[in-house]
Each structure stands twice: as structure tokens, then as C-alpha cells.
Amino acid sequence: MSSKPIEGRMTADAQGGVVVFHIGMRINNFRAVRSWWPVAVAMPRMLKELSRDRDSGLLGYRLLLGGPRLMYVVQYWESLEKLLAYAADRDKEHRPAWAALNRRIREGKGKVGFWHETFVVPAGAHEAVYINMPAFGLGEALGVIPVGRRGDRAADRLTTV
Structure with a gap:
């Protein structure tokens, strides 16, 4: 993430679903x-693999910390099909990591x-606003545009309301 804020009100340049x-x-x-170290180091390997493959759908x-005990990742995918395809692909990092995780949880x-x-x-069904923020979240994943291009209010940007 760039640390330089983008001045003004921006929104994610999201046209379709996510x-x-x-x-x-x-x-x-x-x-x-x-028990936990192999789980902690598996995710960065998967993210690196996905980031190198422009067709992966990621x-x-x-990456976020929720206190000293909790580590998690928020991911944005172009489709459920691509997320599930990655999860099931026997030639990618996920399958062996998933098997190892299940084994470690049991043991x-x-x-x-x-x-x-x-x-x-x-x-x-989604909207976002970023005020004087660097690109973040969905806006970092898809790019940002001035809020006015998609509507000034959240209700304007949410077409399913």
C-alpha cells in the first residue's frame, strides 16, 4: 500500500461483482x-503464488493482525469460480497447505x-468511500475514482438499495 494519501473523496472503481x-x-x-508456525508461513507463500499469476482471479x-493471537487476510477475488478453482488445484500451494493445516489441527x-x-x-451491492486515504481495501485492489463519478452518497453508489 502506498503511504501517500489521495486528497478528497474517492471510491473504488468497481463495476461488477466481487x-x-x-x-x-x-x-x-x-x-x-x-502447531501454529507452519500455518502462519503457508499463507504468504500462497499469496505470493497468486500475486504472480495475473489470471488467478485474486x-x-x-494482511491484518487482530491482537497478539489473531492473524488474518482479507482477499478480493474477481469471481467465486476462480477462488474455488485455486482452492482445488492440486498443482498449487493451497492443497498441501490445507492438508497440513487439517493434520496440525487434529494433532x-x-x-x-x-x-x-x-x-x-x-x-x-457494494460501495466504498475513502477520504484523504491512500488506496486501501477494494480501492487498492481495483483502483479509485472520485466519488462523484459513482454518486455522492452511499445510497447513490448502491444500486440494489
Whole structure:
């Protein structure tokens, strides 16, 4: 993310639908490094692989911390089909990481937690505003445009309201 704010009111340059995918882990026992460390380092490898492949469908992502125990990623995808195709592809990083995660969760007896949520958001059902902010979130993934080009109010930008 660029640290230079873009002056004024901007919105994401989003024309169609988008898939928002949240995925993360919770460290339930810090001393059980063998349970959580491999999980923590698998995600950056997958994100690197996806970022190198322009056809993967990943539009952008943000790594976040939710306190000392929780790490998660917000991802923006161009379609559910591309997200699911990546998850199922036996030649990509995800499949072995998923198998290893499941094994560690079983063996670790609660020492590491895992979660994900998927939101399929149709065109017109999402909006964003960024005021004096660097490109961020969906705006970072798709680019930003002045708010006036999509409507001055959130209700104007949401066509399904």
C-alpha cells in the first residue's frame, strides 16, 4: 500500500461483482510453535503464488493482525469460480497447505484455530468511500475514482438499495 494519501473523496472503481474472502488463524497456545508456525508461513507463500499469476482471479489482499493471537487476510477475488478453482488445484500451494493445516489441527488438540468466510457480492451491492486515504481495501485492489463519478452518497453508489 502506498503511504501517500489521495486528497478528497474517492471510491473504488468497481463495476461488477466481487468476492470477499476472509481467512485467518488464532494462536491458542503460543508455546505450541509446531502447531501454529507452519500455518502462519503457508499463507504468504500462497499469496505470493497468486500475486504472480495475473489470471488467478485474486484482485488484491490485506494482511491484518487482530491482537497478539489473531492473524488474518482479507482477499478480493474477481469471481467465486476462480477462488474455488485455486482452492482445488492440486498443482498449487493451497492443497498441501490445507492438508497440513487439517493434520496440525487434529494433532494439536486445540492449540491453533482456523477460520474463513466467503462473501459473494453482486454488482451494485457494494460501495466504498475513502477520504484523504491512500488506496486501501477494494480501492487498492481495483483502483479509485472520485466519488462523484459513482454518486455522492452511499445510497447513490448502491444500486440494489
